Amino acid sequence: MINWTAIEEADYAVPDGHDLEELVGALSRALADPDPEVRDGTPYGVLRTWIGRGVIAAPRRHALGDEMAARFGDPEVQARTFAPLVLDMLVTKGDFAPAWVDAFARWYPAESDLRGYHEELGWLHAVAHGADLLGTFGLRPEVAPARMLDLAAERLLAPTPYVWEQLEDDRLAMAIARTLTRKDLTEEAATGWLEPIAADLRALGRGPTPARVSNCLRTLRMLYVLTDRGSRPAPDAAPVALAHRAALKERLAEVLDTVYAR
Known part of the structure; x- marks a missing residue:
């Protein structure tokens, strides 16, 4: 049994007598464990720290990313929904592979289990965890920002019985806003991803929402606020203006009016 708490207390030093490859494999398995104390506890902090500090070498990090991309097809929901957290660590570190984006794009709008928190499994948070990775991919020069914006629209339009209640809408709006800070976005791309959403809202009939x-509406309202005030790359950082701010605010208002002006 690996004592992850002892590693944490030793300032995350690799313990004597343990092979790093073995430890990384154990951490990878822990991040898919159905026990939330294992999956979302000390092993999570150890893996994040070792990735951030470069303790895990680049080739092994890349292999770990491939493992996470494959995990999007895992039958266990907690394995799927924690995979984007690990990929986010890796991409933030500077690691990247186009196949990771492709795997994420297949999974994110298709994930049907959108429970934020489960009494036995703990945090699942598919929408929020996926949003964090979407925003990180959205800032990568290798990824077309319009692709991530379209992916966000797909997630918003996907049928679901779940009303998000654990701030998933805010997290997705923040990810969209981060992507919209890209300087290479055209005005058409910055607003065009809203068109299928507008069409869907126009087609709404009478009855319960x-x-x-x-x-979708709560996500767009938060995005309007972020468009007005800017996106903060960190809590204590100055806000960064979104591309084509005026046109985006106008289009967001028009899309929201589709419902509220009925």
């Missing part, structure tokens, strides 16, 4: 529509 579907869960996906409630989720």
